[in-house]
Amino acid sequence: MWQNIEFANPEFFWLLLLLPIAILWFFLKRKEEMATLKISSLKGFAHPSFLSRxxxxxxxLRLLSxxxxxxxxxRPQTEDISTRTKTTKGIDIVMAIDVSSSMLARDLKPNRLVALKxxxxxxxxxxxxxxxxxxxxxGESYxxxxxxxxxxxxxxxxxxxxYGELEDGTAIGMGLATSVNRLKESKAISKVIILLTDGVNNSGFIEPQTAADLAVEYGIKTYTIGLGTNGNALTPISYNRDGSFRYGMRQVEIDEALLQDIAELTGGKYFRATxxxxxxxxxxxxNKLEKTEIEEFKYYKYEEKFRPLIFLAGGLLLIEWVLRSTVFRSFI
Structure with a gap:
């Protein structure tokens, strides 16, 4: 009941300074409350009774009250806070991922595709x-x-x-166009494509520039990422007899100029991950650049705890009055 109590008006605790003043006043004035009688000796009187003490x-009892x-x-009270959030600005995002054989290169650990995932x-x-x-x-997209x-x-x-779901190759224009197609009907306030590739556009029947123009037409921002170390990388170059890849060092080729143009044209940004x-x-x-606006509503529920204190104080005052009017009446 009395856990996590807070006080709405703690300034009233300054009134507790009255208590030591009241105690001091009691000790200074207590003798004046009793009638006095001057006699030469107390030998004829019994010692003060236990009740009088x-x-x-x-x-x-009055001080406690x-x-x-x-x-x-x-005003001691407990506070219960409940929250409700509302998304005020949603973002629709399409992640376009290159899955060509070069994504199996091992310049990222364990390879580019796994690291990306x-x-x-x-x-x-x-x-x-x-x-x-x-x-x-x-070589195509879906x-x-x-x-x-x-x-x-x-x-x-x-x-x-x-790897292996699609014909090998790097169709950047196709990947971007398919992503635009997924977002063009979106009602979201912000529409974003994150396109990652590690190669040069060499496949597909849609030019990257055309796909970028479509993104601009539909108000879709594109972030482009060129993936691969600078220089050479251990990349699949042929098949072994058992069907596994044979790896060899190959020059990393990324059309950074193209990726930069796509990002700049659509209002996005180009990155290079090595x-x-x-x-x-x-x-x-x-993640930091594309923030979703969240509106949070907080509801406060207060439960007042002062009533038991008032009842207890009233009970103590009642007990004090009853005792003063009955048991201690002869001493007052």
Whole structure:
């Protein structure tokens, strides 16, 4: 009952300074409350009775009552706070992911595609109030997941993305155009594409510039990420007899000028990720750049606790009055 108590008017506790004054006054004036009789000797009188010694208890009861009343005036209360949030500015995001064979390069650990999936999963978990979709592209593109608010679906689809689903190649224009197609009907205030690739546009029948113009027409901002270390990377170059990849060092080729143009034209930003840590930093920066506005409502419920104190103080005063009028009447 008395846990987590707060006081609405704590300034009333200054009145407790009256208590020591009242005690001092009691000791100075208590002899004046009793009638005095001057005699030469007390030998003929009995010693004071035990009951008479208890008379100061009446004053103690009055002090306790005063202390309780002052505490009640300070209004002890408990506070219950409930909150409700409302998304005032939602963001629809499509993550366009390159799944070509070069994404199996091992300059990021364990390889580019796995590193990307881990970082992208963390990004998705940090966007609980937004709708997110996935587009995969290589030599062509397709929608892996339409934009949805169900993050479990998005995370499962992201986990299932792998090389071999599409014809090999890098169709940046196709990946961007498919992402625009997923967002063009969106009613969200902010629409964003995060396009990641590690190569040069060499496939598809839609030019990246055309896809970027479509993004501008529909008011879709595009963040582009070039993935791969500077220089050479251990990349699949051929197949072994058992069907596994044979790896060899190959020059990393990323059309950074194209990615920069797409980002600049659509109002986004271009990033270059050369290792796992840099990739994490990029997604964290995008997360900060694209903030969803949340309106929070707080509801306060106060439960007053002063009533028991008033009842207790009244009870003590009643006891004091009854004792003063009965048991201690002969001493007053």
């Amino acid at each position: 208890l008379k100061p208890a009446l004053f103690v 005063l202390a309780l009343i002052i505490t009640a005036l300070a 881990e970082v992208a999963a963390d990004f998705i978990k940090k966007r609980p109030n937004d709708r997110i979709g996935l587009v995969a592209f290589a 929608t892996k997941t339409p934009i949805t608010s169900d993050k479990s679906i998005v995370l499962n689809s992201l986990r299932d993305i792998s 290792d796992n840590e840099k990739l994490e930093e990029i997604y964290e920066e995008i």
